[in-house]
Amino acid sequence: MTQKRLTDKVALVTGGxxxxxxxxxxxxxxxxxxxxxxxxxxxxxxxLAEEINKTGKQAFFVPTDISSEASIQNLVKETEEHFDRIDxxxxxxxVFVLRxxxxxxxxxxxxxxxxxxxxxxxxxxxxxxxxxxxxxxIVNLGSISSFIAQRExxxxxxxxxxxxxxxxxxxxxxxxxxxxVNAVCPGTVWTGIVEELTRQQGLDRATADAHPDWGGTHMxxxxxxxxxxxxxxxxxASDEASFITGENLMVDGGYTAR
Numbered sequence: 001m002t003q004k005r006l007t008d009k010v011a012l013v014t015g016g017x018x019x020x021x022x023x024x025x026x027x028x029x030x031x032x033x034x035x036x037x038x039x040x041x042x043x044x045x046x047x048l049a050e051e052i053n054k055t056g057k058q059a060f061f062v063p064t065d066i067s068s069e070a071s072i073q074n075l076v077k078e079t080e081e082h083f084d085r086i087d088x089x090x091x092x093x094x095v096f097v098l099r100x101x102x103x104x105x106x107x108x109x110x111x112x113x114x115x116x117x118x119x120x121x122x123x124x125x126x127x128x129x130x131x132x133x134x135x136x137x138i139v140n141l142g143s144i145s146s147f148i149a150q151r152e153x154x155x156x157x158x159x160x161x162x163x164x165x166x167x168x169x170x171x172x173x174x175x176x177x178x179x180x181v182n183a184v185c186p187g188t189v190w191t192g193i194v195e196e197l198t199r200q201q202g203l204d205r206a207t208a209d210a211h212p213d214w215g216g217t218h219m220x221x222x223x224x225x226x227x228x229x230x231x232x233x234x235x236x237a238s239d240e241a242s243f244i245t246g247e248n249l250m251v252d253g254g255y256t257a258r
Contacts, residue, residue, distance in 0.1 A: 005238040006033035010083045012075075013037060014066055014122055015093030017044035019191035020141065023226035024090055024233050029057040031234060033088065036079050038064035040093075066093045066118030067110075076125045086129045088237045091119045091140045094159070096193050100152040107155060115159035116166070123170065127179065135178030137237045140167050142185040144252050164248050171246035180245040182236045187252030188214060189224045219254025 011028045015021040017039035025035045029052045037059060039045040045061040052059035062078045065071045079086055097103070097111035123138060130136035145157040146164040163183060171181040188194060190205060198208040209215035209222040232251045235241055250256055 004030075004032035005234065005240065006031040006088070008032075009087040010034045010036065010079070010085050011088035011090065011237065012079060012086050012126065013090040013092055014064065014119075015039055016090075017041045017048055017061075019193075020186070020189060020226045020229045020233075021090070021092040022048055023230035024092065025052065025059065027227065027230040027234050028088075028237075029055065029059060031238070032057070034083060035059040036075075036083070036086075037061045038066075038075050038093070040065050064093075066122055067113045069121055072118070072121050072125050075122075076129070080129060085133045086126050087133060087136050089123065089126045089130075089136070089138045090233055090237065091122060091138065091163075093118065093122075094141065097155045098153055099155045101154060103155045111155045111159050115156075116162045119163060120166065127174065127177070130179050131177045136180075137241070138170065138174075138179060138181045139233050139236045140181070140183040142167065142183040142248055144185060144187050144250070144255050146183075146185055146248065147256055167248060168246045175245060180236075180241070182241070182244060182247045182249065184229060184232045184236065185248050185250050185252065185256075186229045187218050187224060187255040189226055189229055191226060194223065217255055218252065219257065222253065224251070224253060 006028055011033040013021050013025050016025045016037035025037055028035050037045050037049055042063050049059040049061040060082055062075045064075045095111055095114045097107050099107055140163050142163045143160040146160040167181055167183040174181055215222040229251055
């Protein structure tokens with residue numbers, strides 16, 4: 001039997017209970033990783049862990065709010081106590097504060113604390129365990145919003161631009177410790193927030209795919225499935241990407257290539 005790509009690896013996924021995070025946890029489990037699911041949504045996190053464990057794979061849920069340093073420290077402590085290592089970190093957790101120049105101070109602080117500071121603090125807490133094991137792989141979730149202008153997206157896009165350069169800087173800082181750091185930058189993905197936004201416009205999945213402001217903005221003329229993004233995350237987390245670091249991989253159906 002061919003060995004799976006993540007056999008004997010422990011993978012921590014923040015925001016793992018829903019959307020791209022959920023798809024990533026499922027994809028990692030298929031490749032034999034032990035998956036640690038971190039999320040503020042306890043219902044979805046527990047449900048996913050149970051779902052994975054029923055397949056004979058191993059998953060463990062830790063309720064986590066990455067805006068809280070104490071919560072992050074508890075996450076890493078729980079993971080270390082159960083598995084003694086972290087080989088892969090996927091920084092997926094984020095909040096979608098979609099505001100323009102009229103954003104309030106509270107809105108700025110919320111989106112920066114989770115999307116930027118939270119990502120940095122999770123990484124800082126995980127790196128010592130990776131170093132102790134001789135290396136690892138970190139995959140951040142960027143976005144097309146890291147690179148393009150979008151109307152009334154100042155808050156969210158600013159944080160995703162920060163993630164893009166954080167990825168490069170961390171790759172430089174951690175290379176000597178054999179820790180690779182990359183980012184996946186999705187286009188529009190059929191997650192809960194996109195479903196909600198399109199529903200407000202009277203669209204379902206099929207009509208959203210065909211709509212010029214949604215699926216039509218991509219060369220492939222559709223919205224991505226979360227699993228398609230998870231496949232790219234899996235590649236960057238695996239040894240197949242052993243000579244790739246500091247990269248922002250566009251998984252956007254051609255959106256930014258125009």
